[in-house]
Amino acid sequence: MTQAPVLDVRDLEMHFAVGGGLLDRLKLDAKGIRLEKPIVHAVNGVSLSIAQGEIMALVGESGCGKSTVAKTIARIYEPTKGKIRIDGKDIANFGFAQMLPVRARMQMIFQDPYASLNPRQRVRDIVAEPLLEQTKIAQERAAVPEKIARLLARVGLNAEHAGRYPHQFSGGQRQRIGIARALSVTPGLIIADEPVSALDVSIQAQILNLMKDLRDEFGLAYLFISHDLSVVHHIADKVGVMYLGFMVENAPRDVLFARPRHPYTRALLSAAPSVKAKRDIEEIVLTGEVPSALDLPSGCCFRTRCPFAWKKCAQERPQLQDVGDGQSVACHLIDAPERDTR
Amino acid sequence: MMKDAANTALLTVRNLRTYFHTFSGTVRAVDGVSFEIGQGEVMGLVGESGGGKSVVGFSILGLIDSPGKIEGGEILLEGRDLVTAGEDHLRHVRGREISMVFQDPMTSLNPLHTVGRQMDEVLRLHSDLRADARHKACVDMLESVGISRAAERLKAYPHQFSGGMRQRVVIAIAMLANPKLIIADEPTTALDVTIQSQILKLMRAQIADKGASMILITHDLAVVSEMADHITVLYCGNVVERGATRDLIETPAHPYTRGLIDSIPDTSERLDRLSQIPGSVPDIRNLPQGCNFRDRCPRAQALCAQKEPPLTPQHNGLMAACHFPLHPGERL
Ligand SMILES: Nc1ncnc2c1ncn2[C@@H]1O[C@H](COP(=O)(O)OP(=O)(O)OP(=O)(O)O)[C@@H](O)[C@H]1O
Ligand code: SF4
Ligand SMILES: [Mg+2]
Numbered sequence: 001m002t003q004a005p006v007l008d009v010r011d012l013e014m015h016f017a018v019g020g021g022l023l024d025r026l027k028l029d030a031k032g033i034r035l036e037k038p039i040v041h042a043v044n045g046v047s048l049s050i051a052q053g054e055i056m057a058l059v060g061e062s063g064c065g066k067s068t069v070a071k072t073i074a075r076i077y078e079p080t081k082g083k084i085r086i087d088g089k090d091i092a093n094f095g096f097a098q099m100l101p102v103r104a105r106m107q108m109i110f111q112d113p114y115a116s117l118n119p120r121q122r123v124r125d126i127v128a129e130p131l132l133e134q135t136k137i138a139q140e141r142a143a144v145p146e147k148i149a150r151l152l153a154r155v156g157l158n159a160e161h162a163g164r165y166p167h168q169f170s171g172g173q174r175q176r177i178g179i180a181r182a183l184s185v186t187p188g189l190i191i192a193d194e195p196v197s198a199l200d201v202s203i204q205a206q207i208l209n210l211m212k213d214l215r216d217e218f219g220l221a222y223l224f225i226s227h228d229l230s231v232v233h234h235i236a237d238k239v240g241v242m243y244l245g246f247m248v249e250n251a252p253r254d255v256l257f258a259r260p261r262h263p264y265t266r267a268l269l270s271a272a273p274s275v276k277a278k279r280d281i282e283e284i285v286l287t288g289e290v291p292s293a294l295d296l297p298s299g300c301c302f303r304t305r306c307p308f309a310w311k312k313c314a315q316e317r318p319q320l321q322d323v324g325d326g327q328s329v330a331c332h333l334i335d336a337p338e339r340d341t342r
Numbered sequence: 343m344m345k346d347a348a349n350t351a352l353l354t355v356r357n358l359r360t361y362f363h364t365f366s367g368t369v370r371a372v373d374g375v376s377f378e379i380g381q382g383e384v385m386g387l388v389g390e391s392g393g394g395k396s397v398v399g400f401s402i403l404g405l406i407d408s409p410g411k412i413e414g415g416e417i418l419l420e421g422r423d424l425v426t427a428g429e430d431h432l433r434h435v436r437g438r439e440i441s442m443v444f445q446d447p448m449t450s451l452n453p454l455h456t457v458g459r460q461m462d463e464v465l466r467l468h469s470d471l472r473a474d475a476r477h478k479a480c481v482d483m484l485e486s487v488g489i490s491r492a493a494e495r496l497k498a499y500p501h502q503f504s505g506g507m508r509q510r511v512v513i514a515i516a517m518l519a520n521p522k523l524i525i526a527d528e529p530t531t532a533l534d535v536t537i538q539s540q541i542l543k544l545m546r547a548q549i550a551d552k553g554a555s556m557i558l559i560t561h562d563l564a565v566v567s568e569m570a571d572h573i574t575v576l577y578c579g580n581v582v583e584r585g586a587t588r589d590l591i592e593t594p595a596h597p598y599t600r601g602l603i604d605s606i607p608d609t610s611e612r613l614d615r616l617s618q619i620p621g622s623v624p625d626i627r628n629l630p631q632g633c634n635f636r637d638r639c640p641r642a643q644a645l646c647a648q649k650e651p652p653l654t655p656q657h658n659g660l661m662a663a664c665h666f667p668l669h670p671g672e673r674l
Contacts, residue, residue, distance in 0.1 A: 173622075206618045230607040230609050273539070275564050276608055287540075
């Protein structure tokens with residue numbers, strides 16, 4: 001069964017040129033005065049692949065580039081480099097018109113359901129919008145209202161809700177509206193950027209359950225962006241860990257949580273608080289903070305906070321390498337296990 | 343009022359009621375909340391959005407402004423009631439006896455002044471130290487919250503620090519006056535998990551070091567379960583349950599507490615579905631008759647619609663407000 005993955009991303013890079021005042025950018029060096037053009041290296045060569053019905057999560061802390069990956073795949077941004085294949089077709093350089101059929105395959109849901117819903121539109125129109133964009137034949141358009149009513153019921157909203165405006169809903173209900181809207185075109189892939197981060201925990205559980213049910217029902221694939229490891233553990237089949245725009249580890253869910261290999265993944269797991277009595281896991285405490293994406297460290301992106309870093313880490317950028325069981329890790333420790341002192 | 347000599351509580355909140363009189367009706371944000379905090383103790387105040395956690399914090403600090411008003415109850419700090427105290431006494435209490443840390447560090451920092459000046463101001467107000475001794479105290483404090491090159495960093499402005507570093511500065515300022523109580527309202531909610539764990543460790547160390555007490559306000563049960571000695575759970579302005587942390591987390595008596603704990607995904611377990619509390623928090627201006635939780639509660643019976651359940655003793659020293667509480671280990 002070798003079907004093309006729904007989504008296949010190769011070596012994706014996304015760099016942003018940032019402004020800044022003229023004076024901030026003037027640099028005087030041996031060669032005289034230069035005007036520097038600062039570049040934010042938000043995503044630095046990320047590859048991933050998601051099969052039909054599969055949920056892949058990207059985790060990492062703020063600024064690690066996970067949302068930029070999501071938005072670049074959704075072509076909200078123009079990728080700097082790399083391939084984005086949807087059902088095998090590279091859309092990285094597609095123009096607006098070419099994207100229309102792609103939007104029938106790929107939809108996005110966002111963290112803040114309120115900001116992403118037009119406040120002046122009624123719920124039924126919000127949900128129908130992506131579908132109407134795809135359906136130009138009058139006969140098919142006539143069937144839209146019924147489909148919308150079915151969708152709203154499926155995500156747990158009722159007919160009376162269809163005539164209301166977004167501000168009349170709670171956060172969890174708004175996220176249900178966002179999900180119904182994304183589902184309207186019967187997509188194969190949903191890119192979800194922190195879809196439950198703004199919700200209270202009891203509502204978060206409702207939305208996570210709904211998203212899982214919909215995956216089973218429609219064979220959806222998700223790219224699920226989250227900073228919350230326990231949420232990721234619950235929903236994902238496989239997980240990519242990002243740091244400073246790099247994918248530092250990538251593994252099936254159970255492998256990653258049972259046997260994290262990258263020091264950053266290990267630190268993330270040990271820092272995550274839990275209601276369960278102290279788990280039996282190693283404690284890796286990080287000092288310091290994430291460096292600026294304007295000025296990436298040489299060698300390994302994580303070396304400035306890594307408790308194991310040595311000379312090689314400053315000299316050479318570690319590449320993702322396969323360590324078996326579907327797990328890949330970008331860390332020099334893999335080739336120097338004697339340095340892994342814990 | 344009885345003053346019990348054996349009562350060693352640093353802070354006793356009794357039947358606190360704080361209402362907001364808005365155009366669309368009276369919001370009973372805090373409606374009869376009681377708890378105690380001993381010296382050196384960390385109390386976690388948890389619950390979902392709108393539960394009244396922050397309003398409790400602001401009430402203790404005497405920072406409730408119109409249209410809000412403390413309608414009744416007592417807030418006793420070492421036996422002295424803050425509800426009836428004058429603004430002069432409250433001003434003395436804030437900063438010297440009670441410090442606060444908020445989610446957004448910029449709530450507490452002045453963007454126009456250097457960190458050093460803001461720290462020095464606290465000491466000028468609350469100590470008799472001379473300028474050079476104050477400077478040294480500021481350097482030491484900044485170092486103790488994990489900021490290196492402290493003497494130099496004192497000259498920096500808040501915007502020159504990252505979010506995590508700013509929160510460290512706020513904690514340093516909060517600790518400077520040697521307060522008896524720290525009220526921390528979602529102090530790490532805006533921070534990344536590795537930074538959060540640094541800040542929580544730091545807060546715990548500072549508190550242990552100074553013998554201070556803390557009210558840790560958060561929606562994150564995992565955070566309080568790792569930090570707090572006792573937990574108080576709020577729902578729609580009422581205490582629904584309180585008790586010692588491990589007992590409350592492992593054998594809660596109130597269905598709401600059980601539901602909250604069960605809806606948190608956990609990396610040590612593999613579940614296909616999370617158990618979920620149905621529905622959402624009701625509009626606090628239109629609470630149901632009887633128990634506030636009954637529309638969402640799987641155990642609700644006729645009695646729950648008739649009578650508001652009072653806070654009563656349960657197993658393991660827990661207190662819960664429920665007509666049909668759970669037995670130890672019972673699931674919903
Ligand atoms: N200034 C105000 N005017 C009117 N109502 C208010 C005011 N401040 C708070 N409230 C109401 O009081 C109730 C309790 O709010 P509070 O902020 O204490 O909740 P919380 O538990 O801290 O929630 P969160 O987790 O969202 O911070 C809410 O219904 C809120 O809308
Ligand atoms: S009093 Fe009744 S409705 Fe309220 S929590 Fe207990 S069982 Fe549920
Ligand atoms: Mg609050």
